[in-house]
Amino acid sequence: MLIEQIIIFGAISSGVYALLALGFTLIYGVSGVTNLAHGSFYMLGAYMFFVLSSFFDDLFGSGMVSTSILALILAVIFVGIVGILTYRIAIHPIVGDQVAVMVITVCLALVFQQSVLLIFGPTFPPVRWPEGSFLVISTAILGVTVQYSRILAFVVSLGLFSSLLVFITKTKIGKAMRAVSQDREVAMLMGINTERLYMLTMALSAMLAALASILITTSTSMSAGAWMWLYPLALSFSIVILGGLGSIKGSLVGGFIVGYAEQTVAIVVPEGGAIVGVVPLVIMVIVLLSRPKGLFGKRVELEE
Amino acid sequence: MVRRYLRTCYSSFTAHVFDIPPRFMVFLFLIVLLLLPMAELSPYYLSIIIQANVLAIFAVSWDLLVGRTGQISLGHAIFFGIGSYATALLFKYYGLPVWITIPIALLIGSLAAFLLGFPCLRVKGPYLALVTMAFPLIIGTILKWSPLIPIFGGEFGIRGLPAFFSFLPDPTPQVNYQRIAEYYLTLFLLFVSSVIIYKIAKSKTGIVLVSILDDELASKACGINVTKYKLMAFMISGLFGTLAGCVQTHLLHVANPPNFGLTLSFAPVIITFLGGIGTIYGPIVGAFIYLILDKYLLTDLLPKLCEYFNVTLPDEFEYAKLLIFTLIVIILVIKWPRGVAKFATDKLEDLEEARDLDERGPRIWKRYKRKEKN
Numbered sequence: 001m002l003i004e005q006i007i008i009f010g011a012i013s014s015g016v017y018a019l020l021a022l023g024f025t026l027i028y029g030v031s032g033v034t035n036l037a038h039g040s041f042y043m044l045g046a047y048m049f050f051v052l053s054s055f056f057d058d059l060f061g062s063g064m065v066s067t068s069i070l071a072l073i074l075a076v077i078f079v080g081i082v083g084i085l086t087y088r089i090a091i092h093p094i095v096g097d098q099v100a101v102m103v104i105t106v107c108l109a110l111v112f113q114q115s116v117l118l119i120f121g122p123t124f125p126p127v128r129w130p131e132g133s134f135l136v137i138s139t140a141i142l143g144v145t146v147q148y149s150r151i152l153a154f155v156v157s158l159g160l161f162s163s164l165l166v167f168i169t170k171t172k173i174g175k176a177m178r179a180v181s182q183d184r185e186v187a188m189l190m191g192i193n194t195e196r197l198y199m200l201t202m203a204l205s206a207m208l209a210a211l212a213s214i215l216i217t218t219s220t221s222m223s224a225g226a227w228m229w230l231y232p233l234a235l236s237f238s239i240v241i242l243g244g245l246g247s248i249k250g251s252l253v254g255g256f257i258v259g260y261a262e263q264t265v266a267i268v269v270p271e272g273g274a275i276v277g278v279v280p281l282v283i284m285v286i287v288l289l290s291r292p293k294g295l296f297g298k299r300v301e302l303e304e
Numbered sequence: 305m306v307r308r309y310l311r312t313c314y315s316s317f318t319a320h321v322f323d324i325p326p327r328f329m330v331f332l333f334l335i336v337l338l339l340l341p342m343a344e345l346s347p348y349y350l351s352i353i354i355q356a357n358v359l360a361i362f363a364v365s366w367d368l369l370v371g372r373t374g375q376i377s378l379g380h381a382i383f384f385g386i387g388s389y390a391t392a393l394l395f396k397y398y399g400l401p402v403w404i405t406i407p408i409a410l411l412i413g414s415l416a417a418f419l420l421g422f423p424c425l426r427v428k429g430p431y432l433a434l435v436t437m438a439f440p441l442i443i444g445t446i447l448k449w450s451p452l453i454p455i456f457g458g459e460f461g462i463r464g465l466p467a468f469f470s471f472l473p474d475p476t477p478q479v480n481y482q483r484i485a486e487y488y489l490t491l492f493l494l495f496v497s498s499v500i501i502y503k504i505a506k507s508k509t510g511i512v513l514v515s516i517l518d519d520e521l522a523s524k525a526c527g528i529n530v531t532k533y534k535l536m537a538f539m540i541s542g543l544f545g546t547l548a549g550c551v552q553t554h555l556l557h558v559a560n561p562p563n564f565g566l567t568l569s570f571a572p573v574i575i576t577f578l579g580g581i582g583t584i585y586g587p588i589v590g591a592f593i594y595l596i597l598d599k600y601l602l603t604d605l606l607p608k609l610c611e612y613f614n615v616t617l618p619d620e621f622e623y624a625k626l627l628i629f630t631l632i633v634i635i636l637v638i639k640w641p642r643g644v645a646k647f648a649t650d651k652l653e654d655l656e657e658a659r660d661l662d663e664r665g666p667r668i669w670k671r672y673k674r675k676e677k678n
Binding site for chain 1: 429
């Protein structure tokens with residue numbers, strides 16, 4: 001029973017974590033920006049979904065899955081636009097200076113946190129699928145009761161991950177992204193508009209964070225909160241570093257390692273719920289001690 | 305004609321009158337700080353400046369590690385927290401006085417820096433930044449774990465620590481001798497630690513550290529034991545970071561998990577960026593800017609101004625305060641990425657150069673200006 005629980009819940013959270021980490025790794029791989037505001041996009045996603053779904057509930061009557069899905073899509077697009085604006089206004093002037101980028105992105109995270117507090121106050125709005133829809137009904141897999149919303153989260157995240165993999169390896173924009181991540185100057189010489197590509201990547205990364213946020217909060221029936229950005233940030237950077245910064249395969253494998261480890265600790269260790277937060281960080285430190293560039297990180301030439 | 309004459313007058317005025325040697329400016333700054341308690345400030349203002357002193361020690365130690373050695377650390381709060389918890393635990397379990405616990409805590413802090421330096425040596429760049437950011441988050445969470453609450457006090461931490469100057473008379477509404485003594489203590493510690501770090505940065509060791517920042521591979525090729533110097537930078541930086549933590553703990557009489565928090569990890573980063581990274585004197589300026597902006601302008605002056613103009617601030621202003629503060633920081637960092645202090649000293653150096661050119665005759669000065677324009 002315990003093992004089945006770990007297997008199923010671990011798989012579900014792993015898929016979404018991989019999606020969350022993919023956004024972080026994409027923006028680092030393409031533009032070299034260590035985006036510490038990634039967690040804020042996660043937070044904004046949950047808040048926008050809450051606002052839009054309650055707005056649509058007022059407009060069309062509550063309890064419809066279709067309006068919720070429309071709210072989800074609009075919230076994700078909104079966060080993507082916010083991502084583009086953030087990149088254009090705040091990150092673009094200092095891109096290239098590692099420490100300055102980190103300072104600015106952390107300040108941005110605080111700006112988002114305080115704006116949300118200013119608009120919504122210190123409340124914890126619930127982020128849920130509509131009551132009575134098929135998504136909140138439970139079913140049994142291997143004797144473990146699982147809500148359909150969790151299965152939806154797992155399917156959507158894995159489907160999206162694989163389609164993004166195809167997008168990055170096959171399409172023209174994806175190839176441009178990989179070219180820029182390999183060598184920026186040569187890519188510019190080949191006629192790639194790097195600035196536009198950076199903005200596009202930022203939008204994609206923010207949208208992935210928002211989607212992951214909505215999938216996680218709705219399926220675990222958590223509430224949104226202005227301070228919810230820190231844990232996903234720690235989660236995404238530990239997954240990404242575990243797998244290797246800029247590596248897409250790494251974020252998938254890292255997501256699964258962290259997801260399973262978290263579930264194991266939460267279920268096996270006494271009072272484990274309180275220290276679940278340190279699990280990804282501890283795994284990251286342990287992996288980095290043996291492999292300084294992560295599991296799938298690029299090896300730098302001319303160094304030991 | 306007149307315009308040109310006026311401009312010549314202005315340039316020679318700025319070149320000759322504003323020509324203050326940096327050493328004199330430091331001296332002036334110190335005199336002002338020393339005489340500050342004479343101005344009969346309210347204890348609140350004095351406590352702001354005490355905070356600024358402590359944060360300046362902390363940020364200077366960060367600047368040695370990051371601005372001089374290039375080891376990006378976003379988790380400097382770990383040393384702060386180790387310092388505060390070490391003194392607090394030594395007091396709680398052994399009842400030692402402050403003057404013994406702080407040196408022991410400093411030893412523990414530099415030992416911890418040595419141990420943390422080893423894993424951190426293997427990783428570089430953003431990897432290092434994110435790994436160092438993880439350490440204080442890990443420890444801060446473990447402190448709140450329920451099986452450990454009897455030892456570390458959980459969420460509330462360890463309370464009731466003694467003040468530095470409890471033997472002085474109790475504060476009266478007119479004068480608070482304890483606060484003034486604490487002020488001089490922190491000022492002394494800031495002076496000593498910044499002079500030590502400045503001397504290290506200017507010494508041969510400091511040059512080696514900067515060479516590691518510039519090109520690690522080349523300095524390795526020159527036969528420099530990079531590992532040794534990096535560990536040294538970690539230990540010196542950790543030592544002074546721990547000192548800041550110890551002092552803060554006894555000023556506020558409490559050691560709690562926020563001492564390992566993200567705010568404290570990023571405070572030295574923001575302060576150093578405000579002042580000027582890699583300059584050692586920049587963080588001191590930055591710490592004062594940081595606290596004056598945060599605690600004086602937004603917390604004290606703005607509400608008073610609003611009261612004066614009969615404008616009532618809404619309740620949400622508490623949230624807007626941090627928002628305004630971070631927006632100002634973002635604008636300052638984008639506008640002057642090398643810091644306010646660095647900007648000012650660059651201006652002074654320009655003036656010096658202009659003075660040298662001025663002495664050689666106005667014609668060369670003009671040519672110099674033209675060249676600069678092109």
